[in-house]
Amino acid sequence: MRDELRGVRLQLELMKTELVQHDLGICSTVVIFGSTRIPEPTAAKAALAEAEQAAAQAPEDDGRARALAVAQRIAAKARYYDEARRLGQIITTVSQTNGHSEFVVVTGGGPGIMEAANRGAQDVGGKSIGLSIVLPREERPNPYVTPELSFQFHYFAVRKMHFLLRAKALVVFPGGYGTLDELFETLTLIQTKKVEPVPVLLFGREYWQRVINFEEFANEGTIAPADLELFHYVETAEEAWKAIHDFYSGADEGCGGRH
Structure with missing residues (x-):
């Protein structure tokens, strides 16, 4: 834990998760974010x-x-817990058809919405990833994360990098500071063309429009009107999966690297 060894710790956190997923043949993921405070x-x-x-x-x-x-x-x-669980089931059922190489569910590994998505994957006998962060009050990863795909991070920055390295879609359920951090980093990376566009789906229009006035960013001139098209609202698990499926319909779904 010496300051002089921070670079080594950063490198190890980056490499371990990358090597394990590579060795297990995981090419792409669907990232599901949301509050730890929304229980079943x-x-x-x-x-x-x-x-x-x-x-x-x-x-x-x-x-x-x-x-x-x-x-x-x-x-x-609380209905969002059931929707996240259902979405985990739908995505993982598809992922199983390709041997868990594409569209593998990944969450932050915690309770609440994250637990629901991992639980949905387990419901249908599939694998899912948990990228947990070590915090003073954080409990152990939720019990539904596949053990060999459970990773714990010290650095938020490296953890967020891994969320996006293989992401083919981002589904964001109602959440707080952590969820907003992950959402806005993704939108910024897409806006600035640091990553290829992927579906960014905000689950629950009523919640998101009440807590964030996205349109006012454009009205104030701090984002372009076109930036409002970087995300879309969905209300059900089926609607979310259809948006992801339609985005990639006819596209090459093979492994592809991201920067």
């Missing part, structure tokens, strides 16, 4: 019931009222 619906309902009970016992408590409002919003978004 049953857990969300239980948390909501607990918050309702606490608020009823002390209705004048602002903290409990806020906790109830948050629990209600999380419960409303």
